[in-house]
Amino acid sequence: MFHRRKTYTIRPERLQEFTDFFHTYIYPIQVSHGARLVGRWVTEDQSEVMALWEYRDREHYEQVERDYRSSSLRREAMKKRARLGKELYIRSSEEFMMPTGHYTPPRTIVSVTAYITNEDGDVLLVKNMHRNDSYEMPGGQVEEHESIVDAIHREVKEETGIEIEVEGITGIYQNISSRVLCVAFRAKYVSGELRPQEGETQEVGFYSIDASNVSDYIRREHFQMRFLDAIDPTFMPHAIYKVRPYELIERVERHQSV
Secondary structure, three states: OEEEEEEEEOOHHHHHHHHHHHHHHHHHHHHHOOOEEEEEEEOOOOOEEEEEEEEOOHHHHHHHHHHHHOOHHHHHHHHHHHHHOHHHOOEEEEEEEOOOOOOOOOOOEEEEEEEEEOOOOOEEEEEEHHHOOOOEOOEEEOOOOOOHHHHHHHHHHHHHOOEEEEEEEEEEEEEOOOOEEEEEEEEEEEEOOOOOOOOOEEEEEEEOOOOOOHHHHOOOHHHHHHHHHHHOOOOEOEEEEEOOOOEEEEEEOOOOOO
16 A cells, blocks of 8 residues: 655634635545545644545556646635635645554445435435435444444434335445445335435435436446345345354344335
8 A cells, every 4th residue: 555644724713714625626536536544633733734635656646646636626626615715724745654564454434325215206315515426325334342233223314314124135336446335225215204314415306217317317337236236126135243242232134125
């Protein structure tokens, strides 16, 4: 892996303003072009913010930089920074680093998504702020010590405002570029009023969508695949448990199509 440490010197009173700018522009630009944010820290006196980015290698970093510099969101960021003033941050510096060894187990991010229908058979889709070129099924990252079922309930509630009933797992998908393993569910709408999540989703709604018009809404191929697999699924059995001592929390065995 190849890492870039980016350090910003800021005025403490502008920390929140700079953080909002980072989350709105810098983070989505980098992530959408393939970088991974390892972490972000601020000093105790709030005068420096450091972000550590990860790339596969230097060639990957250089490609991300080329894509980043030509992106429309970067142009928006430059205009926004001009409006906020040059002292949004005083200066910045960066260093490049290579690992000296492997000291932790390999890290895989587990995420969840769901094909959710209402009584009319319409499918719930969202458009995220940092992936606004396409609609997608709602979902997100599983938090530490959270089950995949709890995670999909939470993510759907956060992103869209509704409660769902989970029917089963329709597929498992691995993105080896970003080390993400995604579990896809099928579910039904239960209750709640649709509303976007501030700072995350800009559009949410139920749409009449099927295999014939999926590309009109979902433009990314890997998102299309998850959707198409869920239209007429064969559900996978799954189990959630603890060990030391062993405790079976949930086991579902369903193989029939809906």
